[in-house]
Structures are given as C-alpha cells and as structure tokens.
Amino acid sequence: MLGGFFLVKQMSENKIVELAKEQALVLDCGKSLKSIKTAYTTYGKLNATKDNAILICHALTGDQYVASKHPITKKEGWWSYIVGPEKPIDTNKFFVVCPNVIGGCMGSTGPKEVNSETGKEYGTDFPVITIADMVRAQKLLIDYLGIEKIFCVTGGSMGGMLVLEWLSKFPKMVHSAIPIATATNHSAQNIALNELARQSIMADPNWNSGNYYNSDNKPLKGLSVARMAAHISYLSKDALHSKFGRNLQDKNSLDYSFDADFQIESYLRHQGFTFVDRFDANSYLYITRAMDYFDVSSSNNGSLIESFKNTSSKVLCISFTSDWLYPTSENKKIVKVFNALGINVSFIEIETDGGHDSFLLEEPKLFEAMQGFIKSTYENL
C-alpha cells in the first residue's frame, strides 16, 4: 500500500498549455512563433511561498515524462532514479516541472505540429530554433505557473545547456542550478556527430524534405541509423567492452553473414528500431541544430565572464570521467568562469565507465551528490 501511496503522489498527468498568445515569441533567427504549445508534467505541490519549484530540462531525445510512465514506450520515466518521493529531487517536498522543449515531438510546438496559419504540419517550415529560444519558451511556462524564482534548474547534456542559458539570461529567477555533463558550446566533434545524424535522416528518401507526416512511408531507417550513431557516442569504449565485448548473439560461432553476429550489433539495431516509435525525424534535425548553434556566450561576443556576470545562483557542476562527448574539461570551463566571478560553485567529477549516459543510469554517486546539494541548499534558503 505504501508503494501505491507513493505512486499516486508521484504520478503526473501530461498537461498542455498555450503560451505567447498575446505577444509572439521572437526567436533568435528573427522569426516569431505566434502562440506556442508547451506540453509538461508536474510532480508535487507548489508551496505557499512558491520557493520549492525545481525545473528539469531534458536532453536531446528526452521529454516531459521524467518520472512517469512513457505513453508510447510504457517505460518508467527517464529520471525515475532521481525524481520521486524521498529521492534527490523529492516530490514530497518540491514542485517539479518538466516541459517538453519547443522543437520537440511530445506535444510542444515543433515541426510535427500543425501550423495554425497554414492548417498543415510545419515540417521544415518550422523556424530553426536555438537553446535560448527553448529557454524563452520555458520562461513563459514558469511565468504562467506563477513562479518568480525557481529553487533549482537542472538537466544533463542538452538539458545542461538549458540550465546554463537560464543562469545567463534569467539570473535573478534561478536560486540554484545543477548542470550535468554539458558544455558552454558544442565542439567540432559534437557538431560532426550531429551532422552525421542529420545527413543520415536526410539521406532517407522517405524524409522527402521533411514532408512525410501524411505519408505511409516515414524516414524510419535514416532516423534509426542516426540513433545508432548517437548511442555509440553516449557509451564509453570501456562500457561497451564490459557490457558486450565480442560476445556473440544467441549463437556459438560466427554466421559469415551480415546478420547481427555480435551482441553489440543486436543492441544497436534494437536501439535504432525502438527509437523511431517515439521520436520524430524532423525534431531530431531541429534539436541537434539548436545544440550545434549553442554558445552561451554568443550574445556577449564570446565572453563567458560577461555572459554570467549577473549570476548569483548556487551551482553544482557534475561530470563523468568516461564521458568523451562532454568531457570533464568542458564542464571545468564552466566552473572556472564561475570561480572567476565569485559565484558559489561546487564541482564533482564522478568516476565511472558509463560514458555520457551516466546521468541517466543508476549511479549512486550522482544520487548522493544531487541529494546533498539540494537538501543543504533548501535548508539554507
């Protein structure tokens, strides 16, 4: 019964709100979105003083189902390990908000949604958005929820970029922040991997320049290959070795064919095939583009010091030793700037062979670090 009780408190309905109705959302590209939909989940209750809100920013292929069952995959929320009753992001204490980013495909305005001006799906008519645009849209949601100051903004990977953008653009609205496994901008290697994914999608004839929503043939193969490429980059060489090595898949000897002989091949194919059920190829293009364009200092002529000069939040940066996509060195750049500005920043590098994906895994050191930081910061509010 206890479990059932927790479950009730933890479960969240997906909500969709229309924002920017009175004033269009002006994007970095110069275009505007007249009214945007934001799909989001909440957990816990906003208290009377409205000081217990935690905003969770999801990664590239994440969504608002942070701690509730995913409607398509039926899997537990992607951060159920971290978010829930008595977990680091304690839904008994905090009011947790997790919105799907604009450009996404789980209900927020994005390429697969219908453009009210044309009555047709946006497709590639959707404007190219940035991480800053995503944060502008999140700010509208936070305003709508009546929150003036967010207790903590957190997220890993792309989610961490949104955290940095919040700290830079709306510094007075953020009491504390936990950017995880992220960077102040995308490296050439990061861009290269995203470009590979985009080319894979656009090479699929079913992509059809982004017009496939009313077709029976969708660019599933291109999207699947894109996901495989990403998945390789999320795992460390050591993790792949210890998880799969050269083990064969349900056989004792090589097949001398192009079927999946090795477990790693089956695993990757499975990752690719299942991904296409829950993700939109055009969203993949738009969100990777936003990540590549990301440079938190771009509106300050490349000066990170200028970009964070108004930040006074308490910050915990976390990196993972085996993350080669957003390595410790990239995360340390953030810490260095914050230190130079006298911002109250802590830094933890977690020793693990889990690779970039470590922030999504059941990593006790991540659990402890987040729990300690959130608890002590809230106690000293």
Place this chain on the structure above:
Amino acid sequence: MLGGFFLVKQMSENKIVELAKEQALVLDCGKSLKSIKTAYTTYGKLNATKDNAILICHALTGDQYVASKHPITKKEGWWSYIVGPEKPIDTNKFFVVCPNVIGGCMGSTGPKEVNSETGKEYGTDFPVITIADMVRAQKLLIDYLGIEKIFCVTGGSMGGMLVLEWLSKFPKMVHSAIPIATATNHSAQNIALNELARQSIMADPNWNSGNYYNSDNKPLKGLSVARMAAHISYLSKDALHSKFGRNLQDKNSLDYSFDADFQIESYLRHQGFTFVDRFDANSYLYITRAMDYFDVSSSNNGSLIESFKNTSSKVLCISFTSDWLYPTSENKKIVKVFNALGINVSFIEIETDGGHDSFLLEEPKLFEAMQGFIKSTYENL
C-alpha cells in the same frame, strides 16, 4: 630532371594476376573461390637473392595505389610520404608489393567483380571473407612473385591486422614487420562503428540487397554517411577542434538552416561525397565484416601466445597517443605477447593529436621510426 628520374623509378603500373587457378582458395567460411584475381602495384626491383621485398597491406578504404597516382581521384598515392626513393620504404633499394585485398573494389576479386560461374557480379553472393582469407590470397601472390621470405610486412589499421595474421600464420616467411595503429581483435566499439556504417548502407533503398551494379541508382547516400561516420572516428577531438573549431563556412553569421554552417560540416559532406566515386558499397560491407570478425587468436582458442609461438621476426609496433579507435593499450597487447615469447619487438607511441589517421599523415616521427627500423634491420640481415 632529378624529380623526373625519381618519378620514373617510383611509378608503377597496376597489374592484375589470376591466382588459385589450380587449387581453389578455401575460405574460413567453408566456401571456396575458384581462381581469384589480385590487382597489385610494385615499385623497385627484386634483387638476385630475393631478400629485399616489402609487402604493404592497405587499410579498409585503401588500395594498391600506395605510391602512385590514383586512377580515379588523381591524387598522389596514400603512402607517398613513406614509400619512394630515399624514403623509409626506399624504392631505390626495396622491391615493394602492394596488393588490393580480396573483397576490395580496385580490381581484386570482390563483390563488384563478375562471378565466372554465373556471368554476373557477385554482389552479396560473394562469400563473407576474413582477414586470414585476405592474407591467404596475398600469400598466393607472394608465391607467384617467387618470394620465399618477405623482408618486411607493414600496414596501419586493417593493414596492421593483416601484418599480425602474416606473423601468426606464415611466420617463417616474414623477416620483419611493422604493425601500426592496430589491434589483435576488434573491440565492441570498433564493431559498433562498423555496424553503424553497414546499417547506413543497407538502409539506402538503392543498395537493393546488393544488386545495384547494373542500375543507374547506386547506394551513394548510404555509403557517403558511412564514410562520414568513419571519418569522425579517424580524427581526435583535439584535431577536429584545432582544424575546425566552431569556424563558419564562407559566412559571417549562422544561417538558421540545415545547410553547412560550420566548416566541419562542409568537410564531412565533402569526405562523404568524394568517397563514393572511388569505393563500392558492397566492398565496404565485406571489408568491415572481415575487420569485425578479426581475432588473430581465434584459431588458437583465444590464446595469443599460441598464435605467435612460431614467430621469430623482428617487429616494430607503432601507436599514436590520440588514436581512440586503436589506442595505445590495444597495440601494447601485441608488444606484451611478443615480449613474453622473446620475440625481438620494439614499441613506439607517437605523441600527436592527429588521431587514428596519423599513419596516413606527414608525421615526421613515423617517418624517422620506420626509416631507422628498416635501415638497421636490412643492414643486419
């Protein structure tokens, strides 16, 4: 005139020889190839004692044009920096042989060649071959050329695997060897990257289960994406950063489009587009499969000691600090086994940010190491 003189000595005609005519080549998969064609180049002259032959084994997308202009790309040979008059592999002194591997697409028997039994291109009817099969075919060429003992066998990446296979299977035929940036078997990450490439090719509808040779529509997009993925893995994060960083391509500001905004994007697209002119998609499938299957110890129940117990060659192993595909640790495994067996082995780790591709670059430390080893080994013959 001096340059012209050198050029004449260095230039080699492409030759094609039919081998295994009397006795079919029995492959690891159990099938046989009744007569095989091997396309190869030679440089320099075999001396009277036939002790000056150097066999060069090319990498995945390499070919026999090691030191002569490529007939399709018109570019200089892929190892012109290392092979030529007064270079480490001195064509004034040595008789250099470089064959295209079987399974390849530059004239040796492979999926794009006509199967004499059917009168049609093999396509995916070509048997799945292994690195050992490639070496068996090379051995037939070496026999045909009348060479009983090769002075030195060398190659990088997949070429290094062939070197190891030579040392293991035909130890008495190899006086010395230089395996570069290689491994005794393929890691899970290596397999994953190759599987990504294969899935990219097979996702292209123009691949058509390998039957595209007589079609106007070839799987160029799939092959191009495969090449992009490989290219990212060949370069280090630092090399990509110092070469491209976040520099824009012929523009001053972001385009807010899916065109190539960043130089790294243009570069990768160019690498993909130009590759398809010179390489066959099916060959890419077969050769990557051979690499994934490679485990030099597989015929000895996984014992590297057993695999090299008859080796008495003098060996120089070379790795590169920034090579994350075949890192120093993998190359050191070779050295460790050879040391345990009392084989005369030297090891050099070259400090460079050039990544796996370093063996193809103008790397002075590689030049010096190879020159020193080859010179002293030949003097002490």
